[in-house]
Structures are given as structure tokens and as C-alpha cells.
Amino acid sequence: MNVIPTQDIAGQCLHAFTQLVPVSRAAFYCVDRHLQVHDFSLHGMSGEMHRDYLDNYRQFDPLHPRRCASSELAVVPLGLAMASQPLRDNHRYRDFLQRYGVVDVVEVFAHRDGQPQAAISLLRTAEQGAFTPQQLSQLSALQALLQLAVAHLPAHEDALADLTPKERQIAWLLRQGVSNKQLARELEVGLPTIKTHLIHLFRKVGVSSRTELVSALFL
Incomplete structure (x- = not known):
């Protein structure tokens, strides 16, 4: 197809x-x-x-x-x-x-x-x-x-398969360009928790920035 x-x-x-x-x-x-x-x-x-x-x-x-x-x-x-x-x-x-x-x-x-x-x-x-x-x-x-x-849409799920549901949610939000403050509001947590999530996510994917993360998962 x-x-x-x-x-x-x-x-x-x-x-x-x-x-x-x-x-x-x-x-x-x-x-x-x-x-x-x-x-x-x-x-x-x-x-x-x-x-x-x-x-x-x-x-x-x-x-x-x-x-x-x-x-x-x-x-x-x-x-x-x-x-x-x-x-x-x-x-x-x-x-x-x-x-x-x-x-x-x-x-x-x-x-x-x-x-x-x-x-x-x-x-x-x-x-x-x-x-x-x-x-x-x-x-x-x-x-x-x-x-x-x-039926003809490209699939993006494979790159996210190793992430937890919370990590996937953060990844999709980062793709939309949201700020840390907006992330905190969406996930209903504090900014320090968001920073911790991002550090863990960057390490898991092997990147050092939001731009690199989006490229690695979605491009």
C-alpha cells in the first residue's frame, strides 16, 4: 500500500x-x-x-x-x-x-x-x-x-515503541512546540518534574535537545 x-x-x-x-x-x-x-x-x-x-x-x-x-x-x-x-x-x-x-x-x-x-x-x-x-x-x-x-497515512509509532505513555505524550507535545510551562499545565505537574522528565527522555533517545528529539522520533 x-x-x-x-x-x-x-x-x-x-x-x-x-x-x-x-x-x-x-x-x-x-x-x-x-x-x-x-x-x-x-x-x-x-x-x-x-x-x-x-x-x-x-x-x-x-x-x-x-x-x-x-x-x-x-x-x-x-x-x-x-x-x-x-x-x-x-x-x-x-x-x-x-x-x-x-x-x-x-x-x-x-x-x-x-x-x-x-x-x-x-x-x-x-x-x-x-x-x-x-x-x-x-x-x-x-x-x-x-x-x-x-489507510494511506504514514506510521510514526515504531520510533515511539520504547517510550512509556507519559514519555510519548511529552514527545508529541514537544513536536507541537510547547514550552516547559505549557507541558507542566498539560501534565498537571510542576516545572521541576517536567525538567526531570525531559532529562530522562533525552537520555533514553540519545539526544541533547528538543530539536534533536523531534528529529529522532518523527523525521
């Missing part, structure tokens, strides 16, 4: 979905077997909004793969996802959406071996309104294309 660069697959999928179902913003991303998200490709979304999400709101996202994995649904509307998480988290995530004028979100997942492998997040503004039942049906039909595309 031919392996196609992730960015090419992301671009084609985003084009197909956004041409057929009107949205204001969209994002394609991959999901590893530990439900860590990586390789974002953005459509109509500012870097500022994306960084704000990663730094401050990702942990409240009801559509994150770790919250949706157990359902194995392919198309997950925001309202359905919010019904299964605490109200306080929903309020925080709504604050994020309202800040950027978003009124509705749908996540479309492609699965492999029973868990998410990639997804497209579709966002609509007040001018567009919430997704209609007809549009949700269209997204369900389009999901088959996303499922086919996933």
Missing part, C-alpha cells in the same frame, strides 16, 4: 469536506494509539485560535479523541459530546468557542482497529448556524472518504 504524506491527505480531506458542507473553520489531525493528537492541518483557523485551544482549552474539549473513543461513533455533534462530560468543563469550552464566534462543532472520526486514527473538526459561526440534520447525514456519507484516506 502506498504511503502518502500526511499534509497531502489532510489537504484533500479538508477540501472535500469544506466544499460540500459550509463551515467557517476546520482542522485535520492524526491520533496515535494512546489517543494523543498530532499533525494538525488548519483551514480558516488562525494560529492564535489554535494556540489558545492547545494551551488553555484542550483539556475541556468534549470532542477530544480520548473522550469520544469509547463510543466508536464516526460523526459526533458537539451537543452529544457535551452530554457525557461535566457541566463545568462544558462551560469552559463554550467560553472558548464564544470568544471566536463559533456556535457549533462536529467531529468526524476515521477508525482503525476500533480506535480513532484521524479526524476532522468542523466549526460554524452564528451566520452559518448550527449543523442541520441533513448536513450531519452528508458528513456521515463523507466519513467513508476519510476512512479510506487513513
